[in-house]
Amino acid sequence: MSSEVLRGIDPRGYVSTFIREGVYPDGRGLLDEQKLVFKQGECGGVGSSVVSTQGVTVSCTIEASVSLVSDATLVDIQIESSQQLAEKDAEDYNNLLLSLFTNEHFIRRENLRCLDTSEKTLPLEWQLHVTLKVLSLEGSLLDAAVCAIGAALADTKLPSIALDHADTDESAIEKTQIQADYRTVHKLSLEEPLMCCSFGIFVDSGAKKNDEILLLTPTLEVIAVCRSTCSVVVGKNDLMVLIRERGRLSQFSLIKKMCMITAERRRKFVESLRSVV
Amino acid sequence: MAGRLREMRCELSFLKNADGSACFSQGSTCIWASCSGPGDGHASKANEEAMTLDISYRANCGDNKFSVLNNIIQSTISKAINLELFPHTTIAVTIHGIQDDGSIGAVAINGACFALLDNGMPFEAVFCGVLVVRLKDELIIDPTTKQEASSTGRVLFAVCNGADGHPEVCSMDAIGQWDFNQLEAAWSLAQPSATAIFEFYRSVMQRKHSIDEH
Numbered sequence: 001m002s003s004e005v006l007r008g009i010d011p012r013g014y015v016s017t018f019i020r021e022g023v024y025p026d027g028r029g030l031l032d033e034q035k036l037v038f039k040q041g042e043c044g045g046v047g048s049s050v051v052s053t054q055g056v057t058v059s060c061t062i063e064a065s066v067s068l069v070s071d072a073t074l075v076d077i078q079i080e081s082s083q084q085l086a087e088k089d090a091e092d093y094n095n096l097l098l099s100l101f102t103n104e105h106f107i108r109r110e111n112l113r114c115l116d117t118s119e120k121t122l123p124l125e126w127q128l129h130v131t132l133k134v135l136s137l138e139g140s141l142l143d144a145a146v147c148a149i150g151a152a153l154a155d156t157k158l159p160s161i162a163l164d165h166a167d168t169d170e171s172a173i174e175k176t177q178i179q180a181d182y183r184t185v186h187k188l189s190l191e192e193p194l195m196c197c198s199f200g201i202f203v204d205s206g207a208k209k210n211d212e213i214l215l216l217t218p219t220l221e222v223i224a225v226c227r228s229t230c231s232v233v234v235g236k237n238d239l240m241v242l243i244r245e246r247g248r249l250s251q252f253s254l255i256k257k258m259c260m261i262t263a264e265r266r267r268k269f270v271e272s273l274r275s276v277v
Numbered sequence: 278m279a280g281r282l283r284e285m286r287c288e289l290s291f292l293k294n295a296d297g298s299a300c301f302s303q304g305s306t307c308i309w310a311s312c313s314g315p316g317d318g319h320a321s322k323a324n325e326e327a328m329t330l331d332i333s334y335r336a337n338c339g340d341n342k343f344s345v346l347n348n349i350i351q352s353t354i355s356k357a358i359n360l361e362l363f364p365h366t367t368i369a370v371t372i373h374g375i376q377d378d379g380s381i382g383a384v385a386i387n388g389a390c391f392a393l394l395d396n397g398m399p400f401e402a403v404f405c406g407v408l409v410v411r412l413k414d415e416l417i418i419d420p421t422t423k424q425e426a427s428s429t430g431r432v433l434f435a436v437c438n439g440a441d442g443h444p445e446v447c448s449m450d451a452i453g454q455w456d457f458n459q460l461e462a463a464w465s466l467a468q469p470s471a472t473a474i475f476e477f478y479r480s481v482m483q484r485k486h487s488i489d490e491h
Contacts, residue, residue, distance in 0.1 A: 091343040099345075099452055235454070243451040243460075246352040248437065250445045252464055256457040 012225040016204045019213060024222060031216045033265060038147060040155035040276065045131075047156025051148040054217045055138025060148035062156050063129040066114060066178055070125075074112050075101040077130045079145070084137040093141060096244070097130075097149065100233070104191065105241045106153060111189040114161040117181060122163050124178065128156075138220060140198035142231045142244075147269065150193040154273055160184040192236035193273055195266030199258050200226035201249060212251050216261060230258060238263040282419045282470050285387075287481045289395045297396025301388035303419060305378035310388035311371050312396045318367025327360035331369040334385055336377070346372075346382050350389055353435040353448045357404045358393070368398075379421040382433045382450075383408040387474060394482060402437035404447050405474040409434070409463040411453065416463055418470050429453055432463045436471035444471045 007014045018025045028034075034054040042050055045061040052058075067074075077097050081090040100106055114124040130152070132145055162179040200218035202225070203211070215222060223229055228247020232255070235241040240259050249255075283304030292298035295311035302308070315328055322329050332351040334344040354370065370392060372385045386406025394403070410420045410428035417424055425431065430453025439445035444467075451460065 088343065088347075092345075092348050095343070095345045103452060237454075239454040239456055240451065240460070241454055243432075243449060243455070245446060245449040246349075247356055248439070248445055248447055249449075250439050252446065252461060255460065259457055 011221065012205075015222055015225050016202075019202055019215070020204060024215075024219065026219070030213065031261065034217050036147065036265075036269065038151045038272075040151055045152075046158055047152045047154075049148050049151035049155055050135075051144045051151060053144050053147070054140070055136065055219070056141055056144040057135040058141070058144040058148045059133045059135060060145075060152040061131045061133075062152050063131070064156075064158055065127045065129070066124050066161065066180075067127045068125070068173060069113075069123050073098075073102070074109060074125055075128045075130060077101070077132070079132045079134065079141075082134055085134050085141070093145065096142065096242070097132075097145060100146070100194070100242060103241070105194060105233075105235050106149060107188060107190050114158075114163075115186050116162060117160045117184045119186070122161055123173070124161060124163065126158060139217065140196075140231060142233075143196045143198050143217065146194050146196035146233055150190075150269075151273065153188055153190055154193070154276075156188050157185040158188065160186065193266070193270050194233050194235045194241065195262055195269050196231060196233045196242075197258065197262040197265055198229065198231045199254075199261075201228045201230070201247065201254065203227045212249070212254060214254050214257060230255070232258045232262045234259060234262040234266050238266075282473055285474070285477050287391055287477075289391065289481065289485050295392075297392045297394070297398075299388050299391035299395055301384060301391055302376075303380060303384050303387070304421070305376060306380055306384045307375040308381070308384050308388040309373045309375055310385075310392035312368065312389075312392035312398075314368030314396075315363040315366035316368075322367060323365055326364055328358075328363040329367040330354055330360070331367055332372075332389075333370070334372045334374070336374045346385055349382070349433065349435060349448050349450055350386060353386060353404050353406075353437075354389065354393070356447055357390075357400055357402050357437060358398055359401055362399065377422065379423075379425045380408040380419050382406060383419065386435055390478070391481070394478065395485075402439075402447070403475065403478060404435055404437040405471050405478070407434045407436060407467040407470045407474070408432070409467055411455075411459065411463075416459075416466055418466055430455055430459075432460065432467075434464065434467045434471070436467060438475070444468045 036053040038051045040049045043061045046064045047062040050059045079090040081087045112126045113121040159180040159182045164177040200215040202213045230245040233242040288300045297312040334346040335341040383406035411430040432451040435448035436444045437447040
């Protein structure tokens, strides 16, 4: 039977034939990493990046505005919905990424205070508006989005603020008293960069033992026949900061392996970011 | 580790216009869940091969267009029910948060399951929700709002029974800094709680059907 016919009528059988040999249909090993390419400073704003990995290309642009110190959220994220990404899915990813900011895994709130030319903190805060555009979507969006935000934040340069308002003056700060001084720029003081990897767990029902096989960054075709999928975000000290698992998972110990693989990939990403800076 | 679930209460079929409904509470956290279908749905959402799930969690205030809980509830139900049994149909599950005193995600998952059970949906595996939080290096199950707000990490498990009868993870959302040992400890804490919730399901359904027999 032609392989294309098998692929159409029995996708699970087609994929399991390759997985039994330890490879994906495209020849990649089951735990081989996909190349990740990133470029900073190409998309405008105070910081930006473009990240391309496993068939997904995402651009991230950060705009900044000054606000008075308050309890309001300082970061808002918008993933622009497109034909490739439904509004419901875009909103879901928005909430996920925003939770990483809310829990201060990208940047602490106190590091968003405005600084003057002598690096003294002012009673003003930066509000960041993060916009993600999906340029192509042939895999997991979360992997590329987390890297794109990290790279864009590392690229962000904010001007100093000149505040013409005395410390002892109890009146409200007026807009006219705030001036941006682009002669001195500051980089953000960030937390350790994050890395996200997506995994699939495949169970070969045709095999003698129904073991769960771990797959790193499976393609959409393979995800469709996986028993479950899991996205793991790893941060400082190789700790997992976010896990999203969907589907039945009987071997809980697979999560440890996922964490180790993601941590290793994160180390390489951090080295690359530091070499660029 | 603190592994005690708050008292659970459930009233089934309390909404006359829904095919299945449940008023479920754990401690002071209470939700209403309703389930209508399988039935005709909008042509644009029709799926020739499987039932379409329309899941909506609505808090008692704020914008309810999207909720972070919709994704985990939808994923859990899609694994627990064989959707291919009902092609070209839609089932709508709506969960309203009536009062939130912590663990609203877990309570919403339990309420959704009760509504589906009340509707008579054929399950491949019954599921339940358990929330575990880390508070000052201690793991607490089914936390209150105050405990949740002070926590440094949260894991929401959707649990179902595996082929061997032991609980297994059906979906999981974790946020906060976790190493694997802590996560495994949270899962160990969640399993007996899930077993207790399944026992509660059994007792509620036995009570419902014994009343129907009269």
